[in-house]
Amino acid sequence: MRLALLFLAATCMAAAGQVHADTALLLVASDARLVLGPPTINVHAGYLEVRNPGRTEIIIESVSSDAHRRVHIHRSKIIDGIATMEPVDRLPVEPGAAVVFEPGALHLMLTGPTRTITEGDKVVIQLKLSDQRLVPVTMRASRTAQPAHGHAGHSSHAH
Amino acid sequence: MSQFMPTNMTSCLAVQLLNVVLMTIALGGTALAAGTPSVATDARVYAKPKALPEFALQDADGRPFTNEQLAGKWSLILLGFTHCPDICPFTLQNLAHVRQEMSTRVSPSRLPQIVFLAVDPERDRPVLAEYVRYFDEAIVGVSGEWSEIKQMVESLDGFVRITGKRPGADDYTVHHSAVVSLVSPEGKLVAGINPPLRAGEASIFIAETMLQYSRKNAKTE
Numbered sequence: 001m002r003l004a005l006l007f008l009a010a011t012c013m014a015a016a017g018q019v020h021a022d023t024a025l026l027l028v029a030s031d032a033r034l035v036l037g038p039p040t041i042n043v044h045a046g047y048l049e050v051r052n053p054g055r056t057e058i059i060i061e062s063v064s065s066d067a068h069r070r071v072h073i074h075r076s077k078i079i080d081g082i083a084t085m086e087p088v089d090r091l092p093v094e095p096g097a098a099v100v101f102e103p104g105a106l107h108l109m110l111t112g113p114t115r116t117i118t119e120g121d122k123v124v125i126q127l128k129l130s131d132q133r134l135v136p137v138t139m140r141a142s143r144t145a146q147p148a149h150g151h152a153g154h155s156s157h158a159h
Numbered sequence: 160m161s162q163f164m165p166t167n168m169t170s171c172l173a174v175q176l177l178n179v180v181l182m183t184i185a186l187g188g189t190a191l192a193a194g195t196p197s198v199a200t201d202a203r204v205y206a207k208p209k210a211l212p213e214f215a216l217q218d219a220d221g222r223p224f225t226n227e228q229l230a231g232k233w234s235l236i237l238l239g240f241t242h243c244p245d246i247c248p249f250t251l252q253n254l255a256h257v258r259q260e261m262s263t264r265v266s267p268s269r270l271p272q273i274v275f276l277a278v279d280p281e282r283d284r285p286v287l288a289e290y291v292r293y294f295d296e297a298i299v300g301v302s303g304e305w306s307e308i309k310q311m312v313e314s315l316d317g318f319v320r321i322t323g324k325r326p327g328a329d330d331y332t333v334h335h336s337a338v339v340s341l342v343s344p345e346g347k348l349v350a351g352i353n354p355p356l357r358a359g360e361a362s363i364f365i366a367e368t369m370l371q372y373s374r375k376n377a378k379t380e
Contacts, residue, residue: 037248038241038293040286045244076245081353082318083246083337103249104355110244145249 025053027093027127031147032139034110034123044068044117046108046125046139047147051098059130060091067123069112076104085109090130103145117141200364201353203338208347208372214311216276219288219300226346228299233271233369234342238317238335240279241290246337246354248294251275253356254339255295260362269369271341276311277302278319279333315340315348341365343372 032048052058063071073088088106093099101107108125117123119141127135216224235254239247254273262270275291277283280302283290291300302308312319317336324331338351350368352361 035248037244038286038290040289041241043242043244045248074245078246078337078354081336081338082334084334085243085245085332104246107245145252 026129026133027051027058027135028053029127029135029137032125032137033145033147034117034139034141035145036117036119036141036143042111042113044110044113045103045145046071046110047101047103047145048108048137048139049098049100050093050127050137052093052095055095057095058093060093060127061089061130062128063108063125064128065110065123065125067113067115067117068110069114070110071125072109072111073106074109075106078104119143200360202350202364202368204350204368205348208343208349211314211342211346211348212310214307214314216301216303216307216311219291219302224299224301224303229274229342229344229346231344233269233344234274234340235271235365236274236276236315236340236342238276238278238312238315238319238337240277240333240335241283241286242279242329243333250337250339250354250356251291251294251298253354253358253361255298256358257356257361257365258295258297260358261366264362264366265369271365271369273298275300276308278308278312278335279321280305280308282329312336316351341368343369343376345376 028051030049030051033046035045035047037044046063050060060073063073065071073091074085075088076083076085078084091099091106099106110125121141123139123141125137125139127137129135211226211229213226218224218228235258237250237254239250241247251273258270258273273295275298277287277290277300284302287300287302291298303311309319312335315336315338317338317340319333319335322332322334337354339354339356340348341350341352343349349372350365352364
């Protein structure tokens, strides 16, 4: 009996260790906000900071939202005074580094809202990585593009 | 102190003075070369402000918006489109802050109106009124027929192009110049200010440019 219990405990500890390895931090997101525009416009911008605390490069390939039909990663550019936007299909986040989604630069374009979103509401987006894993991030809806003081919207998961 | 300074000290002072002058010119950029504002702003001040040609657009409520609506007041005109998620709303918010900041520097009668020239008439016109009101009640939304828009954009030394447009699809791309144009009460293009617009700096620059223009204008009358 004692041996069985010991065996069970050892198995559990091994399993816990494995779970711990699986849920090690992949990406750390902060200042995640969904910027609302006029209600007649079905286009929202998303801004956040995504940090890679690990030792290997992580690539974000796409993003989805629980409140929008489509999400695109875009980069705004002003070249020779001309404003334009280009899609980003593959976004590497180097180990130890962060990518910042901010006005006038990298941003999420979320279109086709599937529900009414008002200031203060939470929207969950999924960052889909090149290895198919998903990283959920909670964004808070805001009228302003400026980040809140401190951190608003954290998530660090692995699946 | 001796009446006559030693040669090496004179040279040293001359060099220091030259450094200060050169640094001031570098910080002021083309604006200083044109003899206007003191803050470092990425902008172009027209040595000879150019008169805008006649144009015929409409405001968000469908009323005519022509040279008459620019006459008698200063205007800040920016190009954009309502389905822009990033630069346009951000610039509109910034401009509203600039105007608020300017209200502490100029009298209400000299406060510029903000004109949002919507360059994607197909998607913009049905939603323009509500769009501009969302950012600030004082913003005037303007659009029109494509040919009129293009003419107005070119008269502001701007650029607009729509690519990827297909029947039935609304995911096309609108490219447009990002400069904010300062137009005088006489309907002349006085300056173009490049983003990003920082409220403090931009409000000082615009107020000073307005003042310099008004002084020059008074001298020539």
